[in-house]
Amino acid sequence: MTAPTKSSAVHQAPDPTSGLLGTSRADQFFKGLLTLAALLIPLLLLALFYELAHGSAPAIAEFGLKFLTDDVWDPVAEIYGAWPLLFGTLLTSFIALVLAVPLSLGVAIYLTEFAPEFIRKPVAMLIELLAAIPSVVYGLWGIFVLIPILRSTVFPFFRDTLGFLPFFDGPIYGPSVLSASLILTIMIMPFIMSVSRSVLLAVPNSQREASLALGATRWEAVRTVIVPYARSGIIGAIILGLGRALGETMAVTMLIGNRHEISASLFAPGYTMAAVIANEFSEAGTTLHIASLTYVALLLFVVTVIVNAGARLLIWRVGRKSGG
Amino acid sequence: MTAPHGPDARITSAIPPRTVFPAAEDFRSTHGDEAPCITVRNFSFWYGTHQVLHDLTFSVPQRAVTAVIGPSGCGKSTFLRSINRMNDLIPETRATGELIVEGRNVYERGLDLVAHRQRVGMVFQRPNVFPKSIYQNVAYGPTLNALIPKADVPDLVEDCLRRAALWDEVKDRLHSPATGLSGGQQQRLCIARALGNQPSTLLMDEPCSALDPGATAKVEELILELKRDYTIVIVTHNMQQAARVSSLTGFFESGVLVEMGPTRQIFTAPTHERTEAYITGRFG
Ligand SMILES: Nc1ncnc2c1ncn2[C@@H]1O[C@H](COP(=O)(O)OP(=O)(O)OP(=O)(O)O)[C@@H](O)[C@H]1O
Ligand SMILES: [Mg+2]
Numbered sequence: 334m335t336a337p338t339k340s341s342a343v344h345q346a347p348d349p350t351s352g353l354l355g356t357s358r359a360d361q362f363f364k365g366l367l368t369l370a371a372l373l374i375p376l377l378l379l380a381l382f383y384e385l386a387h388g389s390a391p392a393i394a395e396f397g398l399k400f401l402t403d404d405v406w407d408p409v410a411e412i413y414g415a416w417p418l419l420f421g422t423l424l425t426s427f428i429a430l431v432l433a434v435p436l437s438l439g440v441a442i443y444l445t446e447f448a449p450e451f452i453r454k455p456v457a458m459l460i461e462l463l464a465a466i467p468s469v470v471y472g473l474w475g476i477f478v479l480i481p482i483l484r485s486t487v488f489p490f491f492r493d494t495l496g497f498l499p500f501f502d503g504p505i506y507g508p509s510v511l512s513a514s515l516i517l518t519i520m521i522m523p524f525i526m527s528v529s530r531s532v533l534l535a536v537p538n539s540q541r542e543a544s545l546a547l548g549a550t551r552w553e554a555v556r557t558v559i560v561p562y563a564r565s566g567i568i569g570a571i572i573l574g575l576g577r578a579l580g581e582t583m584a585v586t587m588l589i590g591n592r593h594e595i596s597a598s599l600f601a602p603g604y605t606m607a608a609v610i611a612n613e614f615s616e617a618g619t620t621l622h623i624a625s626l627t628y629v630a631l632l633l634f635v636v637t638v639i640v641n642a643g644a645r646l647l648i649w650r651v652g653r654k655s656g657g
Numbered sequence: 658m659t660a661p662h663g664p665d666a667r668i669t670s671a672i673p674p675r676t677v678f679p680a681a682e683d684f685r686s687t688h689g690d691e692a693p694c695i696t697v698r699n700f701s702f703w704y705g706t707h708q709v710l711h712d713l714t715f716s717v718p719q720r721a722v723t724a725v726i727g728p729s730g731c732g733k734s735t736f737l738r739s740i741n742r743m744n745d746l747i748p749e750t751r752a753t754g755e756l757i758v759e760g761r762n763v764y765e766r767g768l769d770l771v772a773h774r775q776r777v778g779m780v781f782q783r784p785n786v787f788p789k790s791i792y793q794n795v796a797y798g799p800t801l802n803a804l805i806p807k808a809d810v811p812d813l814v815e816d817c818l819r820r821a822a823l824w825d826e827v828k829d830r831l832h833s834p835a836t837g838l839s840g841g842q843q844q845r846l847c848i849a850r851a852l853g854n855q856p857s858t859l860l861m862d863e864p865c866s867a868l869d870p871g872a873t874a875k876v877e878e879l880i881l882e883l884k885r886d887y888t889i890v891i892v893t894h895n896m897q898q899a900a901r902v903s904s905l906t907g908f909f910e911s912g913v914l915v916e917m918g919p920t921r922q923i924f925t926a927p928t929h930e931r932t933e934a935y936i937t938g939r940f941g
Contacts, residue, residue: 450748539785542743543847547798547854548775557801558787 382634389628391620400628406593406609408617413625415632417593421603422636425510425585426578428599429517434571436518437525444526445533446555457530464523472587475516480507480588483515488600503598506590511599513589517581521574528573532566533559565648572644579637582607606633694719694858694888695740700754702732702739702912704747709735711912712754717905722880722889724899724920727909728935733892734782736909737860739763740890741777742770758858775802778856780864782892784843786835786850791818791827794835794846798854813853820882821849822875841872848876852883859883861891865898877902896936900924908932 386393392400396413403414440460444453484507495501536559544554560567582605590602591612606629617623693716702710709732717723725733738744739756742763756763758777775798787794795814799805805813814831818824823845827838835846844867851859861880865873880889880902893899899906900920907917908929916929927933 537785538746539781539783540787542746542781543785543787543850544797545746546741546743546774546779546781547850548771548802550771553801557797562788 382631385627385631385634389624389631392624392628395621396625396628400625401632404593404595408613408619408622411619411621413621413628415606415625415629417595418604418606418609418629419632419636420595421510421589422579422605422607422633424603425514425517425589425605426575428511428514429521429578430571430575432514432518433522433525433574437522437570437574438529438567440522441526441529441533442555442560444530446551446559457527460523460526460530464527468520468581468583469587471516471520472584475512475584475588479516480512483507483512492600499597500599503596503600505600506602508588508590508602509600510589510596510603513585513603513605514599516584516588517578520581520584521578524577525570525574528570529563529567532563532570535566536562565651568644568648568651572641572648575640575644576637579640580607580633582611586611606630606636693717694759695890696755696757698755698757700739700752700756702735702744702753703751704735705749709912710739713914715907715914715917717888717890719888720884720886721905722884722891722903723905723907724903725890725892725907725909726894726896726899726935727915729894731909732912733909734862735912737779737862737890737892740858740860741774741779743779745770771802775804775854776856777858777860778851778854780844780847780851780859780861782862782866784840784847784867786838786843786846788834788836790832791835791838791846792831795849795853797850802854804855814849817849817852818846820852820879821845822872822879823849841868844868845872845876848879856887858888858890861889863892863894865893865895873898896924908935910935 392413396403400413400415401419402416403412404416405412405414406417407413444457448456484505488505488511491501492505540558540562541554544558545551549557585605586608589604589608591604591608592602593604593609594601595603610626610630610633613622614626617626695717697713697715697717700710700713701708713736725736727733735744739752740758740763744750744752752764758773761768761773763773787797789797792811792814795817796810799810799813800807815824815828818827823842826842827846835843838846844864848861848864865876868876877898880891883889884904891899891903903920905917906920906923908915908923908927908931910931916923916927916932918928923932924936927936
């Protein structure tokens with residue numbers, strides 16, 4: 334029998350000068366400080382946008398919106414079009430997301446709902462470790478390990494079996510859109526896994542119990558109750574992964590082949606916005622070249638903002654629908 | 658069960674002398690010799706190395722309300738959760754002995770746990786509605802287990818909500834989120850959800866602890882009505898409630914069944930000193 338616990342809390346009389354409304358001077362001070370800090374973020378964003386727009390003004394004046402659709406990038410002739418870059422960024426991120434989301438969610442669900450107790454924590458820790466590896470290390474690993482394997486076995490296999498599709502046709506070099514997408518997949522998986530794992534862990538046990546007590550199998554409980562409960566958090570995890578994929582520079586530029594062209598084949602090299610900025614900025618000689626690269630940066634910025642805003646909207650609508 | 662119950666039965670102070678025992682009354686007339694629905698034999702239960710239930714042996718009759726009372730931490734919830742094997746979710750738990758529900762040992766190998774849990778509904782100590790619509794909450798079980806044709810689900814939902822005394826309050830917002838309901842309404846929704854799954858046995862763990870007296874009265878009314886069709890085991894800290902709804906009462910203390918018998922007898926002439934001490938509040 335447990336002994337009745339005696340409450341030993343000392344109840345202090347409320348200070349008449351400080352109320353819940355924050356009338357005390359210290360409260361006012363901190364409120365001011367925090368408001369300032371909170372305002373700094375949107376200000377920073379605006380400043381960044383302004384700086385990028387300002388820096389790319391010559392390119393905007395020269396190419397306008399055609400910059401987005403033109404596919405020639407020729408620093409010698411001073412003609413710049415960013416469509417292959419835009420396309421490369423979106424395509425690699427899209428492929429990475431399509432591959433990484435089901436895998437990561439599967440692992441997260443397995444780790445929180447099905448795995449034996451003794452492997453849950455160690456595996457989760459390993460995953461968090463993966464997220465901390467610098468991208469240049471992923472890039473090197475990609476060049477020395479991933480690409481040789483892809484070139485010698487995986488890509489030929491795809492071409493032999495799925496070669497009737499234009500995506501898996503054509504010469505195999507190694508560095509390619511598909512290699513870059515795969516390295517991105519590997520890089521964003523730890524993020525999506527560890528965030529969705531914590532989201533799933535936060536689902537109250539009472540929800541699991543409610544579902545199982547109504548005769549659901551473990552899997553049905555996951556599908557009908559646990560994942561829906563965690564839905565907006567999972568979408569947040571996916572956005573985090575997408576944001577990382579869109580902006581990833583180092584590993585992608587090491588694996589994508591860096592060619593300003595669009596090919597139907599995923600075995601062909603390509604380019605991304607982040608990669609071109611990293612590669613060409615230090616060598617850019619002319620004003621227009623620098624301005625064009627800044628224009629690309631502006632584009633990347635806008636794409637990231639749009640993707641994030643769209644995803645927020647999705648979360649908001651999902652949250653409203655489920656009422657959770 | 659066969660404790661002496663004579664005219665000299667003392668009326669204990671916790672129960673006002675004029676308390677009637679409606680449920681106890683008809684227990685004698687209608688349930689005197691029905692087959693038990695739940696039979697417990699030498700049942701023990703451990704959390705890790707901590708034994709919480711000690712060698713329980715008793716049975717619970719069909720289509721009657723059996724109350725389980727006892728001090729906090731004595732293992733009432735653990736016992737209830739053993740019946741539908743909810744404790745399986747907690748790592749390192751262990752059970753020995755037999756717990757037979759409708760003729761099958763719940764702990765035997767090869768038991769169809771999903772079917773078992775559908776037959777044995779549960780209302781938890783704290784309301785745990787799904788963050789779905791009110792309608793979807795009640796429809797969850799019957800849809801998942803495909804108990805009835807899809808077209809009949811709306812009628813079933815209405816019926817269950819009516820029986821849980823919730824229909825009038827929610828009929829205009831069936832498709833709004835259940836999380837927007839008050840705590841008491843959520844608990845009644847949990848009851849409706851359990852009924853929707855068409856169980857034969859209903860386990861209720863302090864179903865009224867979050868309810869106001871009005872809602873409590875409604876739920877008690879519901880329990881009295883349900884016992885015509887369901888076997889009900891209810892855990893409660895409220896002696897009056899046990900007296901009002903149950904025909905049989907078991908008193909647990911430290912994981913041991915101290916005494917079990919017709920509710921009227923437990924409350925008026927307990928055979929065990931500890932029971933009397935607990936009921937009269939001289940517990941300690
Ligand atoms: N998940 C758990 N792990 C370990 N011990 C537990 C667990 N749940 C309950 N216990 C222990 O088992 C004992 C019985 O708990 P139980 O919840 O069954 O009590 P109860 O009779 O329902 O109490 P209450 O009236 O407060 O709800 C307590 O000593 C408790 O500490
Ligand atoms: Mg309890």
